[in-house]
């Protein structure tokens with residue numbers, strides 16, 4: 001798994017935003033959690049405080065050990081990165097820390113499992129590079145592990161002449177990104193692949209595939225443990241400490257200067273901490289003084305299962321030409337590994353991060369975003385699509401009407417609500433979706449020892465293995481640097 005690291009490494013400096021913030025001496029002082037105080041010009045915003053307020057202040061801590069590297073977040077990205085670290089540097093000790101009782105519990109399992117090609121990525125971006133590399137790595141890993149998958153193909157349909165120009169743009173993008181086997185199809189050829197589709201032209205990507213990303217995450221976790229990696233589940237990280245003053249300035253503490261605290265009084269010491277915490281990437285980074293932006297907006301995606309009697313009508317993944325300016329995906333029709341067909345998503349802003357039911361909510365997740373101008377701008381810019389999605393949520397007739405444009409054989413009785421997922425959509429202060437990798441070091445002494453992966457460009461799971469190589473390269477470089485507690 002060492003190939004992509006070299007290819008992607010050079011992109012890191014140019015295309016990602018790695019935030020090395022200006023040094024702020026002793027930005028944090030005191031010890032952990034609530035007792036931590038920020039000094040100086042950069043004060044904890046009320047929003048950050050909201051999260052810190054949930055942290056305990058407990059003097060008795062049970063240590064779970066010391067490791068060279070701790071990766072927080074046992075989703076696909078964290079798990080793949082932890083494995084990549086040990087594959088590149090078997091001598092390092094590494095622990096993977098997860099708040100749930102098993103790996104891959106959230107975004108990495110609650111998704112339709114598409115292995116995307118770089119069809120929709122803007123050429124010459126980090127996103128396109130990650131997707132091309134990620135796709136190759138994903139296929140090679142799942143083939144090697146014997147994980148069930150299928151290269152099922154994807155058909156993007158222009159329903160009328162007005163959509164053809166956008167479709168052609170997409171085709172040009174795909175060519176520029178070197179998407180394998182990409183074809184522009186006329187009506188007849190399109191019907192050879194999907195006889196029941198209506199439209200005037202289509203782009204076909206034969207290499208788009210389908211897999212269970214949760215199963216991939218579990219396999220990566222198993223490989224990580226086989227390489228002596230340790231997994232600590234049920235460890236909800238609520239605080240960091242990076243020995244900030246000379247009291248701790250001994251060679252021993254400086255080997256493992258970073259301490260991670262759980263909400264049940266356990267701690268882990270590490271030489272370097274990497275956080276890949278998905279829907280909580282922003283809040284976890286605020287714990288070590290991370291920037292406020294990008295803020296995570298949780299978007300809940302509802303999927304539907306097609307009447308089994310109609311599943312034979314679909315062979316691949318079919319969808320209309322996407323509107324690239326809209327943060328919500330247009331609904332796809334997706335053949336699954338088990339022969340069933342899913343339709344969706346219909347999206348709404350979730351009232352709870354990791355809240356899978358429409359009615360799940362927390363006060364913090366409802367009121368916190370409204371205090372942020374980026375979120376308010378996001379709402380204003382996308383009010384029409386938010387409204388459209390809400391209406392589709394209420395009645396599947398609206399969804400069916402949208403599908404009818406290119407697939408006229410379904411009616412609302414054919415669809416049954418099934419899975420939902422909640423996706424971390426990062427937005428900036430302008431209210432725009434951030435499509436690049438953003439990393440954040442936090443402030444104070446933490447800057448040397450903690451790195452937060454704040455955003456993962458779409459398609460996140462496909463990009464995951466490529467991003468893991470990039471992150472592992474950074475961690476391996478950083479962990480060997482001497483720690484200066486006074487810096």
Ligand SMILES: Cc1cc2nc3c(=O)[nH]c(=O)nc-3n(C[C@H](O)[C@H](O)[C@H](O)COP(=O)(O)OP(=O)(O)OC[C@H]3O[C@@H](n4cnc5c(N)ncnc54)[C@H](O)[C@@H]3O)c2cc1C
Nearest residue numbers: 073075076077099107108111114237278421459460461462
């Ligand atoms: C509905 C939906 C559809 C999608 N469709 C596709 C698709 O078809 N193809 C594709 O390639 N990608 C798709 N994606 C994107 C992809 O699933 C995600 O980008 C990817 O899984 C992200 O992985 P992750 O490891 O960053 O996040 P996650 O899988 O969410 O993992 C983050 C982990 O961090 C843990 N964590 C959080 N906070 C803490 C804490 N304080 N302490 C300890 N642990 C913590 C969480 O419990 C979680 O296990 C989809 C996503 C969604 C939600």
